[in-house]
Amino acid sequence: xxxxxxxxxxxxGNRRDIDRxxxxxxxxxxxxxxMEALDAHWPDAHRNPEKMARLAAGLSMLxxxxxxxxxxxLTLEAEAFGAPVDFFEGQVKWPTVxxxxxxxxxxxxxxxxxxxxxxxxxxxxxxxxxxxxxxxEIPVIAYVNAPFTSIGxxxxxxxxxxxxxxxAPEKITQLCNEMYPRYAEVANAFVxxxxxxxxxREEGASLDSISPRHFDDLIKPYLKKMVALTRAPxxxxxxxxxVSGDLELITGMMECGAEAITIGETTSMRAAKEIAxxxxxxxxxxxxxxxxxxxxxxxxxxIRDHVRVAIEEGADMVALGxxxxxxxxxxxxxxxxxAVKEFGKSxxxx
Amino acid sequence: MSxxxxxxxxxxxxxxxxxxxxxxxxxxxxxxLAEEVPPYDAIxxxxxxxxxxxxxxxxxxxxxxxDMLLSADAxxxxxxxxxxxxxxxxxxxxxxxxxxxxEGDVHDIGKNIVKVMLTASGYEVIDLGRDVPTPEFIExxxxxxxxxxxxxxxxxxxxxxxxxxEQSLDKEGMKGKVxxxxxxxxxxxxxxxxxxxxxxxxxxxxxxxxxxxLIDTIIATAESMKxxxxxx
Numbered sequence: 001x002x003x004x005x006x007x008x009x010x011x012x013g014n015r016r017d018i019d020r021x022x023x024x025x026x027x028x029x030x031x032x033x034x035m036e037a038l039d040a041h042w043p044d045a046h047r048n049p050e051k052m053a054r055l056a057a058g059l060s061m062l063x064x065x066x067x068x069x070x071x072x073x074l075t076l077e078a079e080a081f082g083a084p085v086d087f088f089e090g091q092v093k094w095p096t097v098x099x100x101x102x103x104x105x106x107x108x109x110x111x112x113x114x115x116x117x118x119x120x121x122x123x124x125x126x127x128x129x130x131x132x133x134x135x136x137e138i139p140v141i142a143y144v145n146a147p148f149t150s151i152g153x154x155x156x157x158x159x160x161x162x163x164x165x166x167x168a169p170e171k172i173t174q175l176c177n178e179m180y181p182r183y184a185e186v187a188n189a190f191v192x193x194x195x196x197x198x199x200x201r202e203e204g205a206s207l208d209s210i211s212p213r214h215f216d217d218l219i220k221p222y223l224k225k226m227v228a229l230t231r232a233p234x235x236x237x238x239x240x241x242x243v244s245g246d247l248e249l250i251t252g253m254m255e256c257g258a259e260a261i262t263i264g265e266t267t268s269m270r271a272a273k274e275i276a277x278x279x280x281x282x283x284x285x286x287x288x289x290x291x292x293x294x295x296x297x298x299x300x301x302x303i304r305d306h307v308r309v310a311i312e313e314g315a316d317m318v319a320l321g322x323x324x325x326x327x328x329x330x331x332x333x334x335x336x337x338x339a340v341k342e343f344g345k346s347x348x349x350x
Numbered sequence: 351m352s353x354x355x356x357x358x359x360x361x362x363x364x365x366x367x368x369x370x371x372x373x374x375x376x377x378x379x380x381x382x383l384a385e386e387v388p389p390y391d392a393i394x395x396x397x398x399x400x401x402x403x404x405x406x407x408x409x410x411x412x413x414x415x416x417d418m419l420l421s422a423d424a425x426x427x428x429x430x431x432x433x434x435x436x437x438x439x440x441x442x443x444x445x446x447x448x449x450x451x452x453e454g455d456v457h458d459i460g461k462n463i464v465k466v467m468l469t470a471s472g473y474e475v476i477d478l479g480r481d482v483p484t485p486e487f488i489e490x491x492x493x494x495x496x497x498x499x500x501x502x503x504x505x506x507x508x509x510x511x512x513x514x515x516e517q518s519l520d521k522e523g524m525k526g527k528v529x530x531x532x533x534x535x536x537x538x539x540x541x542x543x544x545x546x547x548x549x550x551x552x553x554x555x556x557x558x559x560x561x562x563x564l565i566d567t568i569i570a571t572a573e574s575m576k577x578x579x580x581x582x
């Protein structure tokens with residue numbers, strides 16, 4: 001069974017059909033090691049489709065990771081909507097916006113031809129290359145930074161945006177209403193270009209920042225609409241806390257209608273699975289091995305332990321809680337994949 | 351001014367911060383001035399008390415980030431009115447802190463909350479803002495004669511910038527003279543240990559109490575050195 005069939009089966013709800021769980025990341029799959037090994041360094045790999053494709057597939061090639069992911073940053077959509085982005089030439093740093101351009105929806109200049117704006121064409125070309133090369137063998141994920149986080153972190157000044165939640169929620173509603181179809185447009189372009197799966201990243205929507213009520217009012221409606229518009233299997237990813245005491249976002253995330261969700265290490269896999277099973281038994285959840293604390297720091301024995309625990313607690317996909325930490329040694333990624341192969345054997349690997 | 355007047359004004363200020371109501375905070379601050387409640391007391395027992403309450407509610411997940419931000423605004427509304435009226439000697443700063451979000455990161459919400467709470471606790475804060483280049487932390491700490499550099503980052507990729515600051519301090523021979531504290535979403539006690547920072551604050555409240563400890567230690571060390579000098 002290849003990696004593509006394995007992940008596809010899980011997202012179709014056929015976990016029983018798989019030989020073992022996948023070892024994956026629903027978000028970024030890049031490291032300094034793979035940039036070096038494949039001569040695909042940042043910032044070039046953000047703007048050159050061949051390098052983007054090589055780097056995205058790097059950890060599958062070097063360590064046997066069960067998926068490939070593009071792009072590599074959080075500002076892609078914001079840039080396409082007019083935000084100036086700093087790529088830190090000559091350094092390996094995450095791109096970041098230089099300024100916040102919007103006070104309200106009228107400040108956003110949506111390009112007529114969104115798909116040729118910013119680096120979207122780069123991602124589309126990279127996806128074409130990846131489909132050609134790995135189609136039907138290794139699943140290719142493209143992530144889309146979802147509107148609440150993308151707008152509220154990279155287009156509008158984040159403190160002001162968060163205050164609107166209480167003072168002027170209609171401003172958020174208006175922005176998200178106007179913008180979600182454009183984010184969905186990007187997602188579908190990715191699908192047409194070669195993405196097998198779309199991850200919607202909504203990092204800004206965890207219990208670290210907002211209340212479950214605000215998740216239901218201001219985030220869920222748009223995620224739900226985007227999921228409905230997107231023509232490929234979908235994953236919703238929130239790396240912050242999704243369960244805390246009596247409060248939880250798992251139910252709300254599931255109600256968005258995606259095929260699966262992925263969570264980070266600050267959310268208990270056991271708690272998340274318990275909630276999920278009450279809502280819809282068997283609903284797939286991926287996670288929640290720490291990218292920095294476990295996969296980067298190691299050592300190998302500890303990586304194995306964390307993988308085993310994630311599987312014991314019910315993970316349907318053994319995934320990192322966040323993008324790979326840049327300095328992660330390839331040997332640690334290999335150890336992660338090997339541990340999943342060992343502990344994640346069917347049936348259920350438990 | 352009666353005891354009950356003082357209490358009433360303090361309560362109003364605390365309540366205003368808790369509600370995140372700027373107008374009420376300004377009203378309370380003006381009332382404090384009109385009733386001749388010492389402005390420093392109004393800050394400490396009124397506004398800062400409110401911020402502490404809000405911090406506790408955030409901890410218990412009764413409040414979330416938007417609440418914290420509105421409370422911080424209310425706090426500033428009160429501070430802006432009260433601070434100019436503090437007599438010089440009472441406003442003597444308890445210590446000077448260089449504060450900023452490290453290079454490559456623009457998420458400054460947590461940093462701003464720490465700033466509010468430090469200011470309310472009587473510290474002088476030099477706020478360098480967000481996406482602060484490493485040399486700027488070092489230069490400012492030197493030129494301002496600050497005791498503490500406080501850095502934050504939300505994202506994991508920018509954690510490395512904190513290490514850059516620690517290494518630069520080391521190179522400049524400033525390690526140990528200027529103390530450092532780190533905090534933010536991706537920061538942990540483990541990371542502090544790894545890069546050799548002096549303290550880690552898991553939230554704004556803890557950051558303030560740890561900065562207090564750092565500065566108290568510096569002052570105690572300086573005083574004991576003075577005593578030794580005197581005896582020799």
